[in-house]
Amino acid sequence: MKNIISFLVIPLIFLVLAACSNSSNNASENSDAEEDVKELEVWVHVPADEPEGENYDVRAKEFEEAHENVDVTVEHIVKTGGGSGYNDRVNAAITTRELPDIIALESVYAASYTDSDILLPLNEYLDQATLDSYLDTIISAGSVGDNIYALQSFDLSSPVYYNVDLFEEAGIKVPADENGNWTLDLAWSYEEFLENARKLKDHMGQEPVHMFTENNGWHMYAHSPIIFSNDARMVGENGLDTEGYLDSNNTMEALQFIDSLFRDGIVASTTREDAFALEEAAISFEGPWMVDVFQNEYPDLNWSIMPYPYGKDGHQSAPHGSWYIAATQNTEYPELSAELVAHLTNKDSAIKMEEATGLIPGHKELLDSSETYSDYPRKLMLDQLVNTNHLKPKSPIFPVLEDALGDIMEGIALDNGSLESLINDAKEKVDREADRFK
């Protein structure tokens, strides 16, 4: 019996002591609090020692200094593959209703977050002049319906790289304006792309175009613009209807173009890492970060940048999009939070990010003075960002759309069924999920 009593009483004593200690602390804290400090919490997906993470810390400090009794805490929750580590934390906070005032999010998820009333409409708190400063592309990516929910100080646009030497050897004449630059308006159509790729294939004796074929988000980011440039869409305006979009003639035509790239031996069915860097491919759809890799690690590689091929005139499209900053409905200080979003993504941030990482500044005023993007070929990336369509679907079921497109692209690469059957499977997958939202 003594055992039972001691087993119960000792923890009880600890609990009582702990409770007393907490209450005395709280009492002293309350008495010490002279004024009401507004605490704002920011969650970002990048570590503090990376330029982007460092930039958020600097802006948060500036914001504190500019506002009395405002305390900003930036928490760096490093994302793992596919952003899962960070996203898991955000998802958990949504479940427990403990979201911070401000979060970073992939711009493509803005629609699903707003569908669930998670984000704060920034345009209700920020003046028009502030919003007008951002590139239209950024405003468009951060908007859902008539409201703007997320902003960023930079963006990026993925280029198509080409090997200048291999083009010359294959006898391909590069389109050029009066200054000798391959500009956006001189982009190859599907037919021109195919015709020249065949010449390259004949010259090289292997697949001349490199594409990543694994089923992941890369297809939506880097390859969907090829499809969308044929005036094709995956879903309608509501982000849910596939009928007449995913199965439209335009979509079919665009997919036929991609299919012919694989069937004609222009693109290999499985990814060949470093194929472009090793001059085993003459054209490559890779990220803008490869510019530094090619420059530093492959100094002998004679590369340049060409515009994305397009299907129909007037529908040119190119990849863009990154992680944006948004305020949540959970905040106690909506006006202050909106202001902090604008500050975290202001012009100084844009300048710092361009200097540190070469990202395209997200403010109109800075485009002309941008040193990195003033000359071709890099200027082409800026032109793509500013002057092409960005038709990634704004949908609450974006992850499903991303996977459905990935299934189609992977199916084409592996020649796993007819285009019709691949489209029908994708449509079925999307429709099943869309039904939950209708």
Added chain:
Amino acid sequence: MHNIKQKIKQNKTLDFIFSGKILFLLPAFALISIFVIYPLILAVGYSFTDYYLLKPNDISFVGFDNYMEIAYDKYAKKAFFNSAKYVIYIVPLQVILSLFLATLIAKKSKTNTLFRTAFFSPYILSIIVVSLLWKNILDPNSGIVNEFLASLGFAKQEFFSDPNLALPTISFIILWQGISFQMLILMAALQDIPSSLYEAASMEGANAWQKFKHITLPSIKGQVVFVLIVVTTGTFKIIIEPLVITNGGPQGSTSSILLYMFEQGTRYRQIGYASAITVIFAIILIMIAFVQRKLVKEEEG
């Protein structure tokens, strides 16, 4: 007599409860309640709702809709089918090979200590590390296996990109890593068999196979059953290897049921639907374990 036995048993139970010893079970019970029982109850509850991760305040009861949907979900069926394939590929081979290896290295000697360490080392590596390691080894462009095949004049193999090769390749990786733990359990069991039994059998003129069949196998039957159950349930729970190596592809050919459930719950945010898959999955695992135990008990009887 039976009543007396029962009364003694009841008294022992009461003594155990009132002696205070039961309190020492509380920490374990609390942990199991928090991390197993409570989530299980939640999963069963959520499986009857349309719980969408981003709308925790808007949950409706949908009855058996989620379960009905699973019946028509071809991707879920494929994932269940793939999990069964993993079990078929891995379980028999893992049990047989682990028993074979255990028999080889059961005798205590310096050479065997070296082999035991070598055989066991894959198990102490993280699954993610092992997955990435094999992904590199079997890479179609620069992996050493394909380089070796090419040097012999064979065509390079798309181990993870070919829908027909990907699942057997991942099964091999799981088999390679998991075999050592089962080997250790069986080796411990083998070492417990009295050597006098083998000596007596030798005197009777029994050959190696007869000794194995009539002494070794019956002596370690319990451990073999344990290994069988652990490997079967473990194989059904495969998620990390296909997630890291192929993310369930190509064309869903390596997706397991747990990976599909994870995808539905975290990526598509359909907690209700993912919970229904979890419940069905749990029922299947319980049934398998139950049937395996039942079969063994019947055989023992």
